[in-house]
Amino acid sequence: MHTTHDRETQRLDVLAELDILDTPRELAFDRLTGLCRKIFRVPMSTLTLIDGHRQWFKASDGMEDRETARGPALCNLAIAQDHPLVIPDTLREPRLADNIFVHGKPHIRFYAGAQLKMSGAVIGTLCAMDTRPRDFDADAISMLSDLAAVAVDELMLRNLSMQDALTGCSSRRAFRGEGERLTALAARHLSPLACAVLDVDHFKRVNDTYGHAVGDVVLAAVAEAARGALRGSDVIGRLGGEEFGILLPHTRLDNAMGVLEKVRAAVAATRIETPAGTIGVTCSLGGAALSPGNGFDDMLRNADLAMYG
Known part of the structure; x- marks a missing residue:
């Protein structure tokens, strides 16, 4: 049985191996958050990676920040479980009673996040968010999970690439x-x-x-x-x-x-x-x-x- 500490260590190791934090935006990932917004008709979508102390957005659509503290991040709740986290109305979720992202900017009322799973670890999420409550049925959850799987494939491909796509230099x-x-x-x-x-x-x-x-x-x-x-x-x-x-x-x-x-x-x-x-x-x-x-x-x-x- 893995302890929480072991799981977190393994998660951070997989993330470090990817060597992706603080890298520039890339079209493949921007497309995925764009698709999320269109398909689910939401104003916000992010591809979020979570390290030891922050959530960092490889792609973000409708959000101003590139990163925020990990503690209050809704994605931090999502990575603690194996199946997608759906919160139809954040004001009815006891865990978010005094959450700064719910009660302050960007005023998240609805959240759906599907886990990014690599090498047996959950390194982040692909999520859809709205400023008003909404339903998210089984079809929507399955679609979000499929998009998260595409994101993971992209991350793996990116990792194999030896060349930086934008400049032609070595990756x-x-x-x-x-x-x-x-x-x-x-x-x-x-x-x-x-x-x-x-x-x-x-x-x-x-x-x-x-x-x-x-x-x-x-x-x-x-x-x-x-x-x-x-x-x-x-x-x-x-x-x-x-x-x-x-x-x-x-x-x-x-x-x-x-x-x-x-x-x-x-x-x-x-x-x-x-x-x-x-x-x-x-x-x-x-x-x-x-x-x-x-x-x-x-x-x-x-x-x-x-x-x-």
Whole structure:
């Protein structure tokens, strides 16, 4: 018999393996929440993943936040059971008597959530919500469960993918794999290895001013400019959002800094044609070299610190 603690540990392990928290929006998941809204005629739908302390929305339709605290999350109640949770009227549900999401924004009166089950663990939900009470029959529950199963298939496919769909760079997972392989090689052959973290400056402002579609065009253009300035053996991967990682094999830090300066200049010189007109962006870079006794994660962390330092 699994204890609650064991179940939670296994759940968080499966979630960590997916490496999806804090990644950008993706069309496949946005489509699913859009479908939920249309099929069930509700104003809100989210694809929610729950970690140790928060609920984070991989896709959200009709909701302002990308994440909220886990405690009061209705999805947190849903992941505690194996079958879909349906609450036709939240004001009649004793567990939600003083819930901030019921009595405050977004004023949830109706909730239906189907579990996302992977490797025997429930990592989150696909849910439909309304600001007024409503019925949800067996057919609707079965349809929501089917859509949740499609979401799980998408998550698994995404995990297998080695390429970031938007920018054509390595996916976060592929970049990490390559980083660990190059770290092991460098340690074995005592050859130098450097890495860098690239961050697009003020990217939130681009998204807020022009919208996500233009933001996506900007990210793809930055990746292309960076790739053009790198050497054949260098590897660039998208770590998430507007952050990229770069691996520079057989390169000492002083030489790496020269390559990174080329990348920085190439990005700054890029003029990006978007529906909103021509946009220019700059980027910040931090570099670090592999030092004895350190692993790939340490090197990446040092590069990140160097960028902010």
